[in-house]
Amino acid sequence: MAETRTVSGYTIVTKTTPTFYFIGVTTGKSSIMKVFPLWMRELGRPEIVIEGVDLKIHDEPQAYRQAVAQIKYDPLSLGALVTTHKIDLFQAARDMFDYADPYAQICGEVSCISKRNGQLEGHAKDPITAGLSLDAIIGKDYFGRTGGHVLCFGAGGSAVATLLHLINKPDAADRPRRFIVVNRSQGRLDSMKAMVEQLKTDIEVEYICNQDPVRNDAIMATLPPYSIVINATGMGKDIPGSPITDAGLFPLNGIAWEFNYRGELDFMHQALAQVESRNIRVEDGWLYFLHGWTQVVAQVLHIDLDDALFQRLAAAAESVRK
Numbered sequence: 001m002a003e004t005r006t007v008s009g010y011t012i013v014t015k016t017t018p019t020f021y022f023i024g025v026t027t028g029k030s031s032i033m034k035v036f037p038l039w040m041r042e043l044g045r046p047e048i049v050i051e052g053v054d055l056k057i058h059d060e061p062q063a064y065r066q067a068v069a070q071i072k073y074d075p076l077s078l079g080a081l082v083t084t085h086k087i088d089l090f091q092a093a094r095d096m097f098d099y100a101d102p103y104a105q106i107c108g109e110v111s112c113i114s115k116r117n118g119q120l121e122g123h124a125k126d127p128i129t130a131g132l133s134l135d136a137i138i139g140k141d142y143f144g145r146t147g148g149h150v151l152c153f154g155a156g157g158s159a160v161a162t163l164l165h166l167i168n169k170p171d172a173a174d175r176p177r178r179f180i181v182v183n184r185s186q187g188r189l190d191s192m193k194a195m196v197e198q199l200k201t202d203i204e205v206e207y208i209c210n211q212d213p214v215r216n217d218a219i220m221a222t223l224p225p226y227s228i229v230i231n232a233t234g235m236g237k238d239i240p241g242s243p244i245t246d247a248g249l250f251p252l253n254g255i256a257w258e259f260n261y262r263g264e265l266d267f268m269h270q271a272l273a274q275v276e277s278r279n280i281r282v283e284d285g286w287l288y289f290l291h292g293w294t295q296v297v298a299q300v301l302h303i304d305l306d307d308a309l310f311q312r313l314a315a316a317a318e319s320v321r322k
Contacts (some may be wrong), residue, residue: 020080023055026054090108111157146253154182155191176228220249
């Protein structure tokens with residue numbers, strides 16, 4: 001029976017093994033549960049274990065605060081990667097962090113919880129990981145070469161991070177002229193708009209509140225060739241379905257980027273069905289998964305993540321994917 005103690009009103013489990021947490025929705029289904037032990041052996045830290053914390057989508061604030069308190073008050077609780085709950089967790093527990101990095105403050109989210117010198121730190125890694133993933137997919141000067149736009153279904157943390165990455169691109173050819181974001185609720189759109197208004201950008205950002213997939217088909221039909229269509233909704237993984245219908249047409253010569261890499265992946269299969277007829281390039285979320293996790297692991301364990309180490313970790317993870 002694990003020992004527990006009460007700290008500041010929270011029940012804290014006293015860990016006997018260094019523990020890295022994964023705060024999500026269906027964490028047990030993630031490949032990281034098999035990948036993480038391989039990575040720890042690769043890093044010479046096999047004693048560190050991973051533990052999933054499954055919370056409901058838009059859970060109660062107290063649930064988020066309890067998850068953060070476990071890390072804050074237990075010495076062997078090292079830190080966490082946060083997915084799905086990045087915005088909600090930070091809103092609920094912002095006062096519990098001693099430090100929030102600039103991206104966390106701009107985006108209003110944390111995807112990484114770590115500790116340094118006794119202080120609890122929150123980091124928003126998505127602008128880095130989304131950027132690394134997108135740059136690997138499209139290369140340099142993509143928008144200048146093609147004139148493509150971006151349509152993003154979903155306005156959560158990953159969507160905000162992708163837009164922020166594009167806004168921060170210094171070369172105009174690396175920025176789309178137009179970025180359309182569609183979300184089922186207005187609140188996340190308002191938050192994204194507030195962020196953009198703090199920044200200077202020549203990207204025309206359009207915010208659409210809609211949950212009708214037929215209308216989403218119509219929005220997608222307005223895109224010029226070579227545009228990028230992103231599924232950042234969690235549909236096809238955390239919740240069933242797709243933001244579009246099977247009748248929706250992807251832009252000619254465009255890119256369909258599914259942020260998920262597991263689950264039913266309805267959006268990705270819709271895009272795959274149009275590879276020949278629309279010359280669509282389809283990308284799943286595996287590269288995003290690798291960049292996202294390696295960035296957080298490096299932050300929590302305080303290690304330098306260079307390209308050589310990333311490639312070693314990616315190679316170790318590939319055996320699980322196969």
